[in-house]
Amino acid sequence: MVGPVVCFGEMLLRLSPQGAIPLQQAGGVAIDVGGAEANVAAALASLGVPTRMLTVVPDNPLGRKAKAALGAAGSDTRFIASVPAGVGGGRIGLYWFEPPAGPIAGRVTYDRAGSSFALADPADLPFAQALEGASLLHMSGITPALGPAGVELARAAVAAAKDAGVPICFDGNYRANLWDAWDSDPRAILTELVGAATLMIGNHRDISLLLGKTFSGDGADRRREASEAAFEAFPNLQLIASTARHVEAACTHRLAGRIDLRASHWQTDEVRIENIVDRIGTGDAYAAGVIYSWLGGGDAKQMAKTGLALAALKHGVPGDMILATEEELHDFNPSGGDVRR
Template sequence: MAKIITFGEIMLRLAPQGYLRFFQNDVLEATFGGGEANVAVSLANFGLDVAFVTKLPKNDIGQAAVNQLRYFGVDTAKITRGGERVGIYYLEKGASQRASKVIYDRAYSAISMAKSEDFNWDEIFSGVEWFHFTGITPALGQNVADICLEACKKAKEKGITISCDLNFRKNLWSSEQAGKTMGTLMPYVDVCIANEEDAEKVFGIKASDTDISGGKLSHEGYKTVAKELKDRFGFKYVAITLRGSISASDNNWAAMLYDGSEYHFSKNYAVHIVDRVGGGDSFGAGLIYGLVSNMGACDTLEFAVAASCLKHSIEGDFNRVSVSEVKSLMDGDGSGRVQR
């Protein structure tokens, strides 16, 4: 069984019930989520041996986050305890033509204030085969970006496969900042994961004949994006999710995978969205699962897209699905009929 490490921030998510607007009533539902934590939970649900690494305060909220990860079978032994607070994000889910909205309250969170000495990467990476992080983590501050670089160097020294989801967040840093910092990390990465606009926002690599707002995505344009990314940084794989946004409630969902010689495109799913947060993370987890399991490029891509398609039907950040459910959808059973 593979041993996988994901590194990043787990946050408290506060959201109105259903599709209500902020404080339309006096209830906010509290759950946990965050890019790399979402990936860890998905991989644990798929039966892989995965640990999440972060820094959390020694208080009841920090412990609740740890307990939530443990519930899903994620190894939390490598989490550093300390700092003052858990980061928060507020989510207002969109519907129809009203977009979803995210407000961050994560300044001075424990992980954003972390120091290099908080993490012994030589010990953390003992016996590990795969390391995953996202572009959200180095965006938390130069100190965290430096920690990411230390982790990547140690992982590469130990021959560990490294994956990174670019995950550009304009509320955390500018494109210029992202390009400079991520450019120093990418030479260590083996598997680059991006959505349909990350490459443009971070590295200025834009797909031709594409209108993201209008839901028009060009396969040929994204082939060029994938090749440029690989040529610039030497990735073994480049995976790009392709979201055709019809509205906040309905999307077309597909992806491509470039392995350096062939471009693979998945089937397209017409998705009616319950909760899209974590959709990219569930794709990343599916991709890691397929590659670790030696499923082959086409099946790996189809598994990742199917896993992410199912996530869009589930409330909360975490993708609560099994391998068998994903494979059933891969094999063509998307009817939604009751399973008895």
């Protein structure tokens, strides 16, 4: 059995207006637990991969709700630190999500400043204990985007993984709204962090940001050109996982998965996804599917297909997280189907 995957990052509560109602007119909201790294932890745990969540939440009902959601998914919550809520201790980060409706695009409004995670001191987090016996550390570019304290948290996680000899999976998850909120240098910071990673979740646009260059190819050729440039720039990097999405309408997308290795690559055919219930968290589902296959020794084709299957399934699940069994993942049918009885 593989060692646990440690997922490090901020947990959030997502608030969504009930029905296709603009936020400013909403009278009620649905509350879901999420956060990029927590989504990966929950998805992997549901597939039978042991996971540990490493984060900080306030010691109040909202923090306990977040912790309970991961516990219910099967993830180890012993390394979720709880701190007193309020002044000096912070609060849980929130984001408001208005789903797309007809010609109106979806929209995210963040309310996460001063969260318990963003205020955390790296010295107070049990990195060494959480990483003991781990097979992978999964983290993302959201943590350093939170501000200078977030950068130090991300650096501490990378240093602890290096000390423990644990490989790192880094999901770019570029959030312009967060980086633009402070005097940041995302290129320099993300380049430093990606340089320590073995696996990267990101596409040619993420690589363009890191390397400060554009790529002249088109489609799959451009993605391979970008990946080869990243492999040259980052000697530790062994795998780059990405998706290609084409939006036909708010509720109809086409999605393909891609894996680039140093010596090979594979891109799936597109899957057409109709009647989308919820797009949020689909990238995290793809990352979880790739990690699941990578831990099992899958090749580029298997990793791309598994990641795509889990991402496609997530489009039909409300909320940030997907909890899918191995059977459901292996039985994935891109064309859907009738009720199974």
